[in-house]
Amino acid sequence: MATANDRTSLPAYEEKLAWLEAQEVAQPGEQRSRRLAVKAWNALWPKLLAIAIVLAVWELIHLSGWKKLIFPAPGPTLANLWDQLQTGQLWHAVATTGERAVIGFALAVVIGGFIGALVSRIAPLRAGVGSLITGLQTLPSIAWFPFAIILFGLSTTTILFVIVLGAAPSIANGLIAGVDYTPPLLLRAGKMMGLRRLSLYRHLILPASLPAFVAGLKQGWAFAWRSLVAGELLVVIANQPSLGVLLSTYQDQADMESATSIIIVILILGIIVDMLFGVADRTIRRRWGLTGAV
């Protein structure tokens, strides 16, 4: 075999390579769309079943006659919700609350992201405020309202302030965790490649932190949404019908069907946004090959 001093002319090379490639590359399934439909159904039926069980239990409680005068029945409540969906008032409230959620959460992302980026890279800062951030995360953000109301009065600023304090610590912690768990091997590879300081951050550490950061966003959203609804119940601003204001108004009128409808709306909105983060999380995992299913 040692014929010429030529490393390129290896006889069986092409065949070997072709054989290998055939072994290596996974064949994409032809029944992909059918598999997708099955997958969608598998994801859907437990949810439908769960909803049916909740409605059934609700109906049973109603039928048992417990607090009959004020406990709403599922049928009329859902009808009430349907009616409310036809009115401008509910949509107006959803818009007001939604706007606060978006602004508050965006502020929390910017502030939490900034703090997380600083704390993760500067050791003394981490030693100083690292545990404080975790502490803030566990502090119920509703505890900030008395303080915020004195500072900003009964205003949207107060609500936004509390949303940021509720959500930013989780978001900062998510980023810090992501930076901490950047695989050392990738860091070595990046450094050998010539990535330094800012470029190392931009091309390696930040993308590597993305899954943990999204997990932080998801948790931050849950805190933001809670703070927002609590804030709207506490901080009633005139001429701004929000979901919280509607809820407390119906409570004052002892209109339990309408109040329950609003609770359902708040629940559904929270779930929808949480699902969006879930989709983002799964997309990242799939693209990175962190899940078994492709």
Next chain:
Amino acid sequence: MVRQGNSITITGQPPAVESVTDVTGSVRLASVSKVFGRGGSAVRALDQISLDVPPGEFTCLIGASGCGKSTLLNLAAGLEEPTSGEVSVSGHVALMFQEPALFPWLTAAGNVELALRAQGLGRAERRQRTTGLLDAVRLGGFGGKRPHELSGGMRQRVALARALAQDADVLLMDEPFGALDAMTRDLLHDELDRVCAGRQLTIIFVTHNVREAVRLGDRVVVLSSRPGRVIDEFAVPIEHPRRIDSAPVAELARRITDRLREEMSHGDR
């Protein structure tokens, strides 16, 4: 730590040999020792190692686990500093690991391109060179795939393309094919031969597979374990193209294995 053409010298506590003016692509270790930890728990990973690799040579380092092979590469890569002795490497260094260490959020092409980007190349040139490099490792059609969509062998080929993209004079390889099956490894040996043929690359290749060392290297350096020392050297006067299962390769591998066994019987293993 190194930019092309520049020469770096890392010197440990007792300044040892005076720096030699090196040719680009040469690697020189002069009585290098590396001790981890201090006091009673200190571990001497490398002991007075001297190694001279001229430009363009393919040197294989072989030894049992614990011989400080990886430490030696880290020293040459500038990722660690020697406790004593002198490491001088002229030219730019690239390092390949046993794992591909590709970035999972980038495609195969993106991984290669990032190495070019780190050197400050423009967009158009990056595109063009990425295509060329992927073709060079025969992954022309796979640039758009993400690492997890590729097999182990293909990933390691992307890692090779990425290492080549760094336009290094010295390529350090830390058991790069150790995790692959024999058939894939065999193919990658051919691949490495072919890719290196057109380039003036100095390679230090660490492995514990004696046949692989003989199959690839111009020279095989045998290290002892705990602490790592150079105990022997074998030139490999076998012509290319070589086959890992050929008689001359097997014969030399047998001699080297005997030497390793002899060494290990002295030790506690």
